[in-house]
Amino acid sequence: MPAQLLEGKIIAAEIKDKLKQEIASLGKKPVLASIIVGENAGAESYCKSQAKTAEGLGIEYRLERLSADTTQASLVDFIKKLNNDNSVNGIIIQMPLPKQIDYKSISSFIAPDKDIEGMHPQNLGKVLMGKAKIAPCTASAAFALIEATGVNLYGKEVVIVGHSEIVGKPLSLLLLEKFATVTVCHIGTSDAGKLVDHVKKAEILVVAVGKAGLIKGEWIKESAIVIDVGINRINDKIVGDVEFEEAAERAAYITPVPGGVGPLTVTMLMRNLVEAAKIQQR
Numbered sequence: 001m002p003a004q005l006l007e008g009k010i011i012a013a014e015i016k017d018k019l020k021q022e023i024a025s026l027g028k029k030p031v032l033a034s035i036i037v038g039e040n041a042g043a044e045s046y047c048k049s050q051a052k053t054a055e056g057l058g059i060e061y062r063l064e065r066l067s068a069d070t071t072q073a074s075l076v077d078f079i080k081k082l083n084n085d086n087s088v089n090g091i092i093i094q095m096p097l098p099k100q101i102d103y104k105s106i107s108s109f110i111a112p113d114k115d116i117e118g119m120h121p122q123n124l125g126k127v128l129m130g131k132a133k134i135a136p137c138t139a140s141a142a143f144a145l146i147e148a149t150g151v152n153l154y155g156k157e158v159v160i161v162g163h164s165e166i167v168g169k170p171l172s173l174l175l176l177e178k179f180a181t182v183t184v185c186h187i188g189t190s191d192a193g194k195l196v197d198h199v200k201k202a203e204i205l206v207v208a209v210g211k212a213g214l215i216k217g218e219w220i221k222e223s224a225i226v227i228d229v230g231i232n233r234i235n236d237k238i239v240g241d242v243e244f245e246e247a248a249e250r251a252a253y254i255t256p257v258p259g260g261v262g263p264l265t266v267t268m269l270m271r272n273l274v275e276a277a278k279i280q281q282r
């Protein structure tokens with residue numbers, strides 16, 4: 001395998017070292033409030049991993065459990081209570097949410113300076129303006145992995161497959177800010193039969209779709225940087241969206257799945273929390 005592995009936990013460890021120093025200079029333990037509505041195994045496992053990372057950094061992780069029949073109005077009231085609670089520095093709402101809750105609009109009720117997922121329209125607007133202090137965690141994780149290669153993004157041909165609000169759209173803006181040439185592909189690109197042509201041109205390829213084997217190894221440009229955000233469970237094994245072995249033969253750098261973007265995403269959440277605490281202190 002000629003490609004060098006881009007391991008999230010190595011970059012995460014460097015970021016965590018810096019965060020520990022910043023937390024010490026805050027003079028108080030930052031507090032993360034995590035809201036979980038109803039019961040969901042996936043959400044429980046995210047909470048566990050977040051709580052562990054928080055503990056390692058000296059962050060208080062407050063789990064707030066609400067019942068599965070919580071209405072949109074009572075969830076909004078609960079968020080407002082946390083917005084006004086000076087002891088809370090950051091708020092995260094675990095997905096999935098029950099059907100009666102409009103998950104797309106709920107982030108807009110979190111105070112922008114406590115929105116550590118970076119999904120409040122005001123924070124997304126700052127990403128658009130190139131002034132982001134708090135950006136969506138998965139997009140920031142993919143961006144940090146690209147930067148870890150030391151690549152100069154100026155004029156680079158970047159192809160992102162997937163245009164979600166949490167990954168593709170904000171990442172395209174972060175990369176544009178560095179003067180990369182960014183192409184964003186999605187289901188329409190595939191349906192038009194044009195995905196392969198775009199992927200073949202990518203000096204940097206980011207894939208965030210959720211379909212195992214979508215990106216064939218032979219499509220990867222020689223010496224490309226490949227960031228695979230996808231998570232797919234196949235026969236109890238976790239794999240990404242890119243054919244890993246074949247792609248690794250051609251790429252210069254590639255993220256493993258699991259172990260690439262995932263471990264860094266939770267670190268980015270903590271980085272946003274520390275940023276939020278600093279903004280609140282000001």
Ligand code: NAD
Nearest residue numbers: 138162163164186187190208209210229230231261262265
């Ligand atoms: P989403 O469902 O919101 O968006 C999927 C995107 O893929 C859309 O842009 C859609 O148009 C595109 N798409 C679907 N089929 C396609 C096809 N055949 N060809 C090209 N594009 C296609 O997804 P999301 O929430 O952004 O998540 C994407 C993947 O990333 C999932 O596997 C998810 O589990 C994973 N993910 C990982 C992390 C992490 O920390 N590692 C975090 C978030 C999401």
